[in-house]
């Protein structure tokens with residue numbers, strides 16, 4: 001079995017920067033042999049991952065096979081995904097599907113606030129494809145099953161890369177490579193280059209506690225939908241996600257971009273998902 005120590009260190013480091021990961025969001029994986037993958041546990045915090053906790057071992061070959069013939073029902077999908085755990089701490093990340101499907105040893109996924117200014121604006125798609133022509137862009141879609149299926153169909157179309165960069169509209173970033181440090185470097189550089197190009201202020205959640213009222217009726221990304229319902233406005237899920245939404249919305253306006261909110265249909269669907277309810281409940285403890 002290959003060593004997980006470097007993967008754990010990079011996961012902690014990425015998770016420790018709130019400009020990339022808010023509360024229990026974001027997830028990382030390492031394929032450790034021809035069958036088994038370590039992937040962050042659902043609802044656990046990336047910054048708290050250690051060699052002893054915060055991740056599951058799953059059979060990624062079985063997960064890949066399972067995606068060739070999926071059930072329509074999200075509750076069943078969410079339950080079935082748990083059956084692929086061979087050893088672990090809680091449920092595997094709801095995004096384990098795309099971690100298994102992307103044919104690289106390391107997959108890093110986060111919600112970078114600087115990049116999300118573009119991914120949550122009307123103009124973002126064109127700007128990003130222009131800046132990063134080798135990247136793959138995915139329009140707003142529900143996380144979990146639907147996102148994994150979208151990535152599978154993009155890969156089946158023959159979009160092979162040595163290093164993958166997926167931009168997820170209204171969501172975040174995935175980078176994947178067989179080289180962990182290269183994958184991490186690309187991940188940081190994409191976000192930081194956008195921050196620099198647009199001269200965005202450094203994100204500090206303390207400066208974004210006064211949430212714009214529009215953000216209680218309109219959602220920029222999935223975790224905002226889930227955690228804005230929190231009665232405990234001091235919980236990390238609420239504080240970190242709502243301050244990120246407020247920051248992104250402010251920067252969109254200051255940069256003269258047009259905010260792109262999730263549709264009502266997608267919002268209602270995401271709010272109803274079993275895997276999202278599970279994550280919400282973990283944040284309430």
Ligand SMILES: [Zn+2]
Pocket residue numbers: 025026109110111143171172
């Ligand atoms: Zn995500």
